[in-house]
Amino acid sequence: MTLGALGGQGPPGALGTRGADLDVRAITKRFGTVVAVEAVSFTVRAGEFFSLLGPSGCGKTTTLRAIGGFETVDEGDVLIGGRPMGRLPPNRRETNMVFQRLALFPHYSVFDNVAFGLRMRRLPASEVGRRIAEALARVELGDLGARRIGELSGGQQQRVALARALVNEPRVLLLDEPLSALDLKLRIQLQEELKRLQRSLGTTFIYVTHDQGEALAMSDRIGVMAGGRLEQVGTPLEIYERPATRFVAGFIGDANLMEAVVEGVDGETLVARVGDARVRARRQGWEHVGAGLTICVRPERVRIVRPGGQAHVLVGRVEDRAFSGSLVKYRLAVPGLRLHAAVPYVHGTPLFEVGDAVAVAWDGDQAVTVPA
């Protein structure tokens, strides 16, 4: 893996893009004295699958609701297809939302739920019928039009919510943790379906989730949010490989984070002091000798070896071991630190035992620096 390859995840493979560009310009939203969203800016290309990722209360849902017109922003503006939205209400924006709690109308059938938006636009009944049949077929609910919402399973309700939004051919589709109520298996299946649907429609998707696995798997790009601010925007690979902040490093995937001080730089790598030991990390360019920073190493990049005179290793002890088939996960106690390692299990190789003295190492380009 070279650095150059990171940016290589090109534009989405949309066929005949009909989504719109989205431009979020420095929006701020306050609820009383609480700042829910603070000066958040990002742009999304037409037809892109963009996720807003963050823990609960990070402002991602408020940002989504501001795009949809459900919250009026205190500062900044949202542009859809280049048009400033200002204080336009949701019914006058070319967006549709899939709500977290789905918000399907319990007093309507599946057909009438999906028809709602089309009927509001006073489309002729024949057109409504045709488009609903198409939308229901697309989400594989073709023959369930007459059912009541209460008669559907969770996954089917999820699909109705999706069809109800997509049938209006929105230029931007907003999804507020739509899969969070489903069980894991169904969630993964629907993730794949959503992604496929998005590619074939070319609609711009803004997907809010707190599940980093979901965001990594589905998105073209991800915006990571924390405390009302946007921490980093990038492709899944960029965010995983080059986290911009300590928060992003810890939130995306598993990470060993170590406080370190730079002792020397050498081309693409640097040597830093962690406690009494010296370790190597990939250099990004801004680091200078004497600077305090955080070093981030993914557990699967950590190697465990028998101790004995190596350079650039941390010496410690195996504190716990969990065997999970393809991987062996170790928890290692290093003076002042606790590290996690995930080592592929190779048939026949002996495992380290709890209490074993070990040395922990990684290749210089496998650790990344993050501002302290």
Add this chain to the structure above:
Amino acid sequence: MKVRGWLAAGLLGPVLALTAGLYVVPLGVYLVNGFHRFKDGRILPVWTLDTYVAFLTDPFSYKIVSTSLLLAGIVTVLALLVGYPLAYALHTRVRSARVRAVLAVVLFCPLMISVVVRTYGWLILLANQGLVNTTLLRLGLIDEPVRLLFNMQGVVISLTHIMLPFAIFPIYSVLGKLDASLKEAARDLGAGPWATFWRVTLPLTLPGVASGGVICFTLVLSAFVTPQLLGGGRVQVLPLTVYNSTVEINWPEGAVTSVTLLALSILSVWVVNRMLQHLPGVRL
């Protein structure tokens, strides 16, 4: 916690005994009179259906029943028409919980005053020289006082006021349970505020409207004080007949009219329940 057996019997016993001893038994004793005969100011203990036949064949009975139903119907509709916007405003416009609590008390206030007192209040307001007529005259909207007392209008106005809390609270409570994202979904799908109300909010709050309606309807059907004091003898409803018959010791007739009143109340509750079951998407 589930309560069973002797404990359940022990807990329910006092209530059941009170209900049976003070309500069911006396009512039964009274209703038995419906099958006796009233003659020359005395109740003859013979078993007969004469009183029922007399009541059911007398055109005047139907006049009373229809007046009762009409009064209950008009007041229920008016109370719901006035009450729904009030409940809706209380639900959507009042954000602060404290203000809501204060408004709820204000709305409930009328119930803390005796019906008799409130009815006398309306007597003063609605009289020919009362506040309403004087105001209308001063404003030049009318040339001579409108008769609002001792006729249907006065009874309707007063009863609508008395029934308002019973219409508002069921609607308000259903509005509170409505998932707010349903309204947002309607807006998201292109509906303006009105379309959202007609297609989503109103249909989904109909159970509240129905229970408020049933409460108002049955209460007005059995209202006695207001038709008596404000009707001036021109608003002949079933409770007045029950009262008059009972006072005249014509218990057989009183019993028959009471049974009619009870039957109408039960019927109205049953009809509304049936309607609710056929309402789409309603879970009671």
